[in-house]
Every structure is written in structure tokens, then in C-alpha cells.
Amino acid sequence: VVSWQPGRPLPSELLTGLRDESVIWNAHNAQFERVMWRLFAPRFDLPDVPLRRWTCTAAQAAAAGLPRALGAAAKVLGLGAKESTGRALMLKYCKPRKPTATDPRQWHDDPTELAEIESYCRQDVELERAIHKRLPAMTEDELNVWRLDQKINDRGVPIDVPWTGRVVGQFADLTARLNARLAEITGGRVTAATQAAELRDWVIDRGCNIDNLTADTVADLLDGGLADDV
Numbered sequence: 001v002v003s004w005q006p007g008r009p010l011p012s013e014l015l016t017g018l019r020d021e022s023v024i025w026n027a028h029n030a031q032f033e034r035v036m037w038r039l040f041a042p043r044f045d046l047p048d049v050p051l052r053r054w055t056c057t058a059a060q061a062a063a064a065g066l067p068r069a070l071g072a073a074a075k076v077l078g079l080g081a082k083e084s085t086g087r088a089l090m091l092k093y094c095k096p097r098k099p100t101a102t103d104p105r106q107w108h109d110d111p112t113e114l115a116e117i118e119s120y121c122r123q124d125v126e127l128e129r130a131i132h133k134r135l136p137a138m139t140e141d142e143l144n145v146w147r148l149d150q151k152i153n154d155r156g157v158p159i160d161v162p163w164t165g166r167v168v169g170q171f172a173d174l175t176a177r178l179n180a181r182l183a184e185i186t187g188g189r190v191t192a193a194t195q196a197a198e199l200r201d202w203v204i205d206r207g208c209n210i211d212n213l214t215a216d217t218v219a220d221l222l223d224g225g226l227a228d229d230v
Contacts (some may be wrong), residue, residue, distance in 0.1 A: 086120025
């Protein structure tokens with residue numbers, strides 16, 4: 001298993017795998033890797049990898065009647081447990097951090113955490129490779145179904161962007177109006193419907209002894225006798 005981080009030379013194995021048409025590119029839920037490669041490759045003047053050269057161990061597991069999740073499939077096959085702590089770090093590093101006056105960084109970059117993520121990725125690759133070798137290859141029909149699914153997701157769904165923008169704007173206007181009405185009814189104690197704790201306290205002060213404002217609790221309250229303002 002070969003790893004890479006920004007600033008390092010690209011692995012020779014990667015470049016060989018690009019040039020050799022017989023090399024199949026495999027990943028688990030390979031749509032993600034395909035999209036990431038499409039964003040990564042132009043930065044290094046590298047070509048895209050055509051869909052015909054990709055396979056997916058998640059699809060391979062599903063075709064064999066096994067769970068699609070990497071950890072679950074590995075467990076069923078007796079290949080060991082998927083390391084869990086790295087997932088939280090991976091999700092953390094996928095998102096920009098909020099810069100502060102004392103720390104203006106937009107992205108997390110702790111070397112110790114990056115080393116843990118690298119170890120997590122290496123283990124994932126080892127599990128994916130073991131699954132790929134353990135399971136029967138997908139039939140041509142199954143491969144074609146998976147490739148069609150990739151094409152559908154690559155193409156996406158057309159939406160009317162200006163109309164969607166207007167809907168979002170109308171929703172924001174309606175939310176503002178409803179929150180203003182809420183503030184009026186509660187005498188300014190609750191200024192937004194998202195203030196669940198404040199709303200619960202106000203409802204209790206109006207004579208309704210409740211523990212929470214879950215959907216079931218609210219449904220029960222609405223079926224009973226409530227004061228008009230509540």
C-alpha cells in the first residue's frame with residue numbers, strides 16, 4: 001500500500017497505473033474516488049481514468065449478497081474490524097474550520113492527526129483489496145448496471161436554479177414573518193421557532209407541564225384543551 005500527501009512526489013506506482021491500460025482502478029463506493037480523481041488530476045496535468053477501467057468493491061459485495069458498507073462486508077468475510085477512530089478525523093478534515101483572530105487557518109493541518117488519517121486510509125485500502133480478492137468478480141451484466149448508475153450520477157438531475165432561489169427567498173421571508181408573530185405572542189420571550197428550550201419554558205408558564213417539545217408531545221398537546229395563545 002502506497003500513500004501520498006501534498007508536497008510529496010507522486011508515487012511511481014500511480015503513474016504506472018495511469019499509463020498501463022490493463023490496470024483496473026478499484027475503490028469502495030468508487031463514485032467518490034472517481035469524482036475526487038477528476039478534481040485532483042488536472043492539478044498535476046494527469047489524465048482522467050475512463051469508467052471502463054473502474055470497479056467498485058461495494059457493488060461487488062452487493063452483487064454477492066453482502067452488506068455494502070466496508071466494515072460490515074469485512075466483518076462478514078472474517079477480514080477483521082474496520083478502524084473506527086479515523087472516521088471522525090476524516091470527517092473533521094473534510095470541512096473547513098472557522099478562522100479566529102488568533103488562528104486564521106481555514107483548514108485543519110495537525111501533523112499527528114494527518115498521520116492518523118493516513119493510517120486509517122491505508123487500512124481501508126487493505127480491506128478493500130482483501131474484499132476484492134475474496135469475492136467473485138461481478139458479471140458483465142452487473143458491471144453494466146453499475147456503470148449505468150455511475151453515468152446517471154455523473155450527469156446529475158437538472159434543476160431550475162433561478163426558481164429554486166426564489167423558493168429559498170420566500171421560505172426565508174415566511175420564516176421571518178412567523179418568528180415575528182411568535183415573538184409577539186410570547187411577549188418577546190421566544191423570538192425564533194428554533195428556540196425549543198425557551199418555548200418549552202413559556203408553554204410551562206402558561207399552565208402546560210411538559211418535558212419536551214417532540215412531535216409526539218406537541219401532537220398530544222394539540223389534541224387537548226390549550227389556551228388560545230399556546
